[in-house]
Amino acid sequence: MSDADRTPVDPDQWHSFEGGRLSAMVSIAKAAGNHTLKYFQNDQLQVDAKTDDSPVTIADREAEQLARKLITEQFPDDTVQGEEFAEREGKSPYRWVIDPIDGTKSFVCGVPLYSTLLAIEKDEQPIAGVILIPALDEIVAAADGLGSWHRRGDSSWTKTQVSNKESLSEAVFLSSQFDSFDERGATASFKELERQCWITRTWGDGYGYLLIATGRAEVMVDPICNAWDVAAILPVVVESGGKFTDWKGNPTVRGGDGIGTNGRLHDAVRALLG
Incomplete structure (x- = not known):
C-alpha cells in the first residue's frame, strides 16, 4: 500500500481497497459467524472428534462451507484455506484463511467467547483480518495501513488501541x-x-x-x-x-x-x- 493510502479508514469505507476484498472480508465473516448462532447453546448439538481428538460440530463445517462459497463466488481466482476442509488453490496472489469457530470447546459448552476468524493474505503475508465474536455481537477488523477498528452491535466503528502498560x-x-x-x-x-x-x-x-x-x-x-x-x-x-x-x-x-x-x-x- 502506498504512503498516500496509509490513513486510517473505517471498514465501511473499504470498498475500493484490494479489489473489494477488504469490505467483503467483513461481510463474509459476519455471514459465517452469524450462521454459528443457529447451533449455539443447542442441547442437541452433536460433537464429533477429529483425528487429533479436538472437537468439531456441524456449526464449524457449515460456517466454513458458507464462507468458502461466498469467497469463491466473489473472488474465484483466490486460494482458500480453512480448518475443516482441504485448501482450494487459486491463481491470484491472494489467500483467504478461515477459522469458522475458534474456540469450539467454548462453543460446545455454551460459552459466548468463541470467535469466527477470517484473514486475507497477499503474496503469503497477512494483510487483513477479522475477529468476530458472534454471541456478543462484537467485531474487530483490521487492514494493513488502514487501522484496526472495533464495533459492538450497530454502533459506529472506533479505532482500536493497545494498552500503554509497561510492566x-x-x-x-x-x-x-x-x-x-x-x-x-x-x-x-x-x-x-x-x-x-x-x-x-x-x-x-x-x-x-x-x-x-x-x-x-x-x-x-x-x-x-x-x-x-x-x-x-x-x-x-x-x-x-x-x-x-x-x-x-x-x-x-x-x-x-x-x-x-x-x-x-x-x-x-x-x-x-x-
Missing part, C-alpha cells in the same frame, strides 16, 4: 489452554509468566487477542497453534499498535506458536519463554 506486574496474561505449555515442555516459562504478571486468565482463542487489540489485556500466548488460528490476529494486533510474532520473534502466522502483546511488553515475554 508485566500490571499486565493481564491470557492463553487459550494452559496445559499446552506442558505439551511443549514450557511449564516453567508459564509459571514464571504467571508469577510476574498481575493476573492470569483463560480468556483465550480469538477473544483473547481481541482483548489485546482493544487495550483490555496485555499478553496473549499460544504455545501451539495453526495458521488459521492466528492469520487474522497479526494484522489486528499490529494495526492496534501492538506486536505479534512466533516464539522466536518472527512476525509470522506459520511458526506453530504465537505471542500477541501491547508491544511494550513483547521482549520481556519472549525472554521468559526462552
